[in-house]
Amino acid sequence: MSLKDLNIVVLLKQVPVPKAMKTKADGMMDRSGKSMINPYCNAALEEALKLREKVGGVITVVSMGPPNAKQSLIEAMRKGADKSILVSDRLLAGSDTWATALALSSTIKKYLPDTDIIFAGLQTIDGDTAHVGPQVAEHLGFQQVTYVDKIELEGENLKVRRFVEGGWETFITPIPVMLSIHTAANTPRGPSLGAALRTSEDNITVYSVEQIGLTKEEVGVAGSPTIVSRVLNVVIDRPPVELFNEGSATERVGKLLEAVNRKEESS
């Protein structure tokens, strides 16, 4: 037995570009500015494309976000993903990781029930939680391996290597499985001409909360077990910096190093 023609899902999040990242007064991320595919999700998509090259199958990208997330889904399809689902609804605003995982897993359960493998980014660069992949896996009853940087076929199973403290562990895991991918796993490809020509916005299906079978009580702020209660400016209390900006580089570095080696007079 070997793996063939797999139904592959890639979870993808559109994130603000790092320089444009800012939180609104309510502690939520402002998503109106310049955006990109979360780098970890890009690495996940790359692993999905590599796997499909080996065994064949269909790659569906699933995302949750505002309507402008379509641009990232189009980018993913230009790299080779076959189709996309965008779960988009005002009711989803304020969803924490638990509610997000519920929405994504409900979508997969309803519209992609034969999924064999879910690729997720290890984490996003705007939330950094690493929660959603494992929580989707739990809701779907999938196996999971996180922090993955290597995937091989092993009969009807997968052989995957994950990072742990002080090293790696290699697992044989059956499918269905959720693999969360580390950016160290690969260098994601750019768009290909063939895929770009095939890409059309028609290949993006947008679903509302109702269409994925959830109610407004189950998503957004109402469905989230956690909320942001306050956002504080971080106050840094350290004595002012001593600068060495006068003289030649040799002099400045010399004085700097001398200061670094100076013993504190008191305390």
Next chain:
Amino acid sequence: MSTDREKAKLERDMAVPEVDLRDGASGIATWAQTDGENLHPAALEILGEARRLSEKLEDKTVTSIVIGKDAEKHAQTLIEHGADRVYVISDDRLLEYRTLPYVRAIVDAIREIKPEIMIYTASAIGRDLAPRCAARLHVGLSADCTQLDIGMYVNRKKGQRFMHAFKMMRPSFGESKLATIIGPWNYPQSSTVRPGVFAKLQPDSSRTGEVVKFEPKWVEEDWIQEVVEVQKGGSRVELEKADIIISGGKDLGREGFEMLQELVDAIRANGQVAELGASRAAVNAGLISSDHQVGQTGKTVRPEIYFAIGISGAVQHLMGMQNSKKVVAINIDPNAKIFQVADYGIVDDYKNVVPELIKQVKNGFTFELDK
């Protein structure tokens, strides 16, 4: 003035009806991470923090859950470092970490212990384990916290006042802000916390505690994944052990990082322990591997001397290095935030400064370390 205002606010807050949804859940539980055999240092750090937090609760019991092969051997250490009770889950099959057996173990233990707060380590394993446990328990989870507290939380919209809400604080991204996450509606209120952030307690061999040998109700499917290979010591990057860290930011590019590596090598040639660090942006840009990353999503370090070169000082970076003994910043931008946490600095392009640093180190300059 402000005290009057605070008093008025407190009065308004206290007028909101108190609710308590704990439904019998009480005390704090922590997960004591092992590598199968040995305790992870963070196991004792979160225990120390749990002990401090417990002073703010009615039930001050701190229970530590330890999972591994021969896990009972850790019970005494955990008690000496603050645990009142240790749940020992020991099985030869737990030598290597696998998600599902661990999730079953934690979830079953939590259902028996019924804590109001559960704290995990935000390690590579903890970040695999905690979200799945939270999903199975239908509770919220706050990730990678750097400060924790317990106190009053008033939600005017819902007309609810909680007296013992768990306040889980983490930096919010792209800015120097700290977000407080709360969720006193579901129990246990759960968080993962950064290794290296909290201080462990001094061991007290006179402390006593209860040891509970706990048997999770594992099913065969929990063990279906097979560990076929374990590679130890994968990363040779030992940021935590370095006395001197030379960190670079994204704008240095490959050429700049090569220069920093040369500086690290020169310091090492003088017999000192130095390591190359990096900002998240530099890692995301592919300039260097993620095991060099310092900050909220990287490592928390506290070396004797930390050089931040071409690093602007985003809060997630500062979180990872602000406890360094001495901080040196080199940045072309005089307004870079990094200068607010630095002790010494040069405002200039790194290209004008680093070669000179390399030269002076190669000429025999050694750093004086307080140890």
